[in-house]
Amino acid sequence: MPSDAVVALVLAAGRARRFGNDKRLAHLPQRGPLLAATLATLRPHFGEIRVVVGIEDDPVHLGIAKDIGTIVAETAEQGMGASLAAGIRMLRDESQAAAVAVMLGDMPWLSEATFALLCSRASDRAIVRPFYRGQGGHPVLFGRCFWGSLEQLTDDEGARSVVRRHRDACIEIEVQDPGVVRDVDRPEDLAWARHSGG
Template sequence: MPAASPDVHALVLAAGYGRRFGADKRQARLPDGTPLLAASLARAARCFARVSVVLRPEDDPEGLGVPDGMGIVRCAEAARGMGHSLAAGARALADADGVALAVLLGDMPWLADATLVALAARAQARRIVFPRYQGERGHPVLFGRAFWPALANLKGDNGARALLQAHPEACLDLAVDDPGVLQDVDAPADLGAG
C-alpha cells in the first residue's frame, strides 16, 4: 500500500488515560499479540508519509511501541481531556508542511488502509473530511490547514466536535465500507472486535 498524500500529516492521539478500561489500554494485546497502540501506529505509518503521536509527559515511547523516527508530541494537560491533546498536537505541527491534519485515535487499530488513503485523497486546506459507515460518522477526521489554528485552541474532553458543528459548509463525509471507522477499545472485551 503506497503512502497517502504527502500533503496530509497524521496525528495519533494516545495521551488519554482510558479510565473505563481499568489499565493502560495502549499496551493491551490484540488477539494476534500486538499491543493496541503499536497496531494503531503501524496502520498510520503504512498510510501516511508523516506521523506524529501525542503522549503524556511521563510516557516511554519505546515501551509503548512508538517506532524510531516517529514524531512525538508531549501533552502536559492530557488528564484534562482529548481537546487538550489535540490542541498540543496542532500547536506542535503548526509550522509543518501539509494541507491537512488527519486526527486518528490510538485505540482504533481496525481502520482499513484503503479508507485512510481515500480520506487523504479528498483533503483540502478549507475542508474537513470524515468517514461515514452505515450512516454513522466515524474516525479519523481530516482537518484542512485553515482549521489548524482553531484546533490549537481546543480544551476539554469533547475534541473537535464543536468545530465540525460550526463549519458544516466545510464538511465532507465519505461513505465507506469499513466498520473499523467506528470500532474503538473502551473495555477489555473490545480487544477482539476486529
C-alpha cells in the same frame, strides 16, 4: 505511496481508566500492543506521523517506533481537546502538510482503501469525515485553515465543536468499513478481535 499532503496525528495521551489498565498496551493476536498496531496501519499511508502522549509516558514502553515523532501534551488530563490542541500547535511549526488526519490510538482496524479515499479528498480548506452506516468515525481530516480553531480546544469534547461551526466545509464520505467506528473502551471490546484473529 504515503501522502505528503496529509500528516497523521494520533491521540494517545489518555490511559483510559475505564479499561482498568493501560489499554495502549493491550495485546492483539498476531499484531502486538494496541497503540503499536494502530500506528502500523498508518505507516503505508502517511509520510509524517506524530503521536500525542502524556507527560509521564515513555514512547519506547508504549511501542512507538523511533522514527515516529511524539508530542507531549502537558495538559492531557483536561481531555482529548487539550491533547489535540497541543498536537496541532506543534504541527503548525513542524509540518508543511495541507491537512491533518486526527486519529485515535485505539483504532487499528481501518482498511487501506478507507485511508486512501479520505486522503484523496483532503485539502487545506476542507474537513473530511468518514461515516459507517450513518455513524461518524475517524480519522477526521482537517484542512490547514482550521488548525487555528483546533489549537483553541481545551476540554474533552475533541474537535466536534470545530466541525459544527464549519459544516459548510465538511465532506462526509460513507464507507463500507466498520473500522472507522470501532475503538476500545473496555476489555470486552477486544474480545471479538481475539476470536477473529484481528
